[in-house]
Amino acid sequence: xxxxxxxxxxxxxxxxxxxxxxxxxxxxxxxxxxxxxxxxxxxxxxxxxxxxxxxxxxxxxxxxxxxxxxxxxxxxxxxxxxxxxxxxxxxxxxxxxxxxxx
Amino acid sequence: xxxxxxxxxxxxxxxxxxxxxxxxxxxxxxxxxxxxxxxxxxxxxxxxxxxxxxxxxxxxxxxxxxxxxxxxxxxxxxxxxxxxxxxxxxxxxxxxxxxxxx
DNA sequence: CGTGTAAGGAATTCTGACACG
DNA sequence: CGTGTAAGGAATTCTGACACG
Numbered sequence: 332x333x334x335x336x337x338x339x340x341x342x343x344x345x346x347x348x349x350x351x352x353x354x355x356x357x358x359x360x361x362x363x364x365x366x367x368x369x370x371x372x373x374x375x376x377x378x379x380x381x382x383x384x385x386x387x388x389x390x391x392x393x394x395x396x397x398x399x400x401x402x403x404x405x406x407x408x409x410x411x412x413x414x415x416x417x418x419x420x421x422x423x424x425x426x427x428x429x430x431x432x433x
Numbered sequence: 434x435x436x437x438x439x440x441x442x443x444x445x446x447x448x449x450x451x452x453x454x455x456x457x458x459x460x461x462x463x464x465x466x467x468x469x470x471x472x473x474x475x476x477x478x479x480x481x482x483x484x485x486x487x488x489x490x491x492x493x494x495x496x497x498x499x500x501x502x503x504x505x506x507x508x509x510x511x512x513x514x515x516x517x518x519x520x521x522x523x524x525x526x527x528x529x530x531x532x533x534x535x
Numbered sequence: 536c537g538t539g540t541a542a543g544g545a546a547t548t549c550t551g552a553c554a555c556g
Numbered sequence: 557c558g559t560g561t562a563a564g565g566a567a568t569t570c571t572g573a574c575a576c577g
Contacts, residue, residue: 335437380437
């Protein structure tokens with residue numbers, strides 16, 4: 332629960348220092364729905380270590396010429412299969428089906 | 434090694450949001466040698482989650498009227514006994530003594 | 536001793552836009 | 557499509573100091 336990895340506390344400047352990505356790129360990848368920083372009360376973006384890891388992956392793929400669309404589709408796939416696995420693990424596949432035909 | 438807990442990446446404003454402590458207090462506890470934020474290239478302070486935990490402890494003790502001097506002495510003690518335990522665990526007590534009379 | 540505050544400057548972040556390819 | 561950049565404003569952070577108790 333005290334997952335430091337997921338806590339949104341890092342400003343864009345520090346993310347830039349850590350990843351080497353320009354702030355422009357970082358904001359653009361958000362615009363394309365690849366990352367989801369939180370906002371402080373005053374509106375500045377706040378990222379988690381997890382976001383930073385995601386950005387490194389994105390950067391790698393971009394270098395290989397992969398477009399943001401495709402990166403996003405890939406991420407969705409992984410997210411979905413991860414969720415399926417999760418449901419199986421909990422033995423809640425039934426609940427899942429019940430949800431589809433109530 | 435990828436210890437997110439120890440990475441100095443959080444600005445003072447976010448530390449304020451997270452702890453409720455005024456920036457003045459946060460800077461003052463640094464001045465008294467209770468915490469050691471890093472600095473970005475441009476000179477802004479950067480804190481770790483670990484620093485934030487320390488600040489919460491400090492805040493608790495200050496509320497009980499404990500002075501920063503004493504808080505510091507306490508921290509030193511704990512740090513020392515922790516280090517001793519560490520050395521014992523590694524079986525390096527000898528090295529420790531060798532260091533005292535070379 | 537510990538903390539608030541006003542002061543002035545420097546650095547940060549934000550948005551919307553234009554440019555290029 | 558992906559990224560750079562100049563623009564102007566708003567918010568952040570820094571230091572050194574004065575105040576109070």
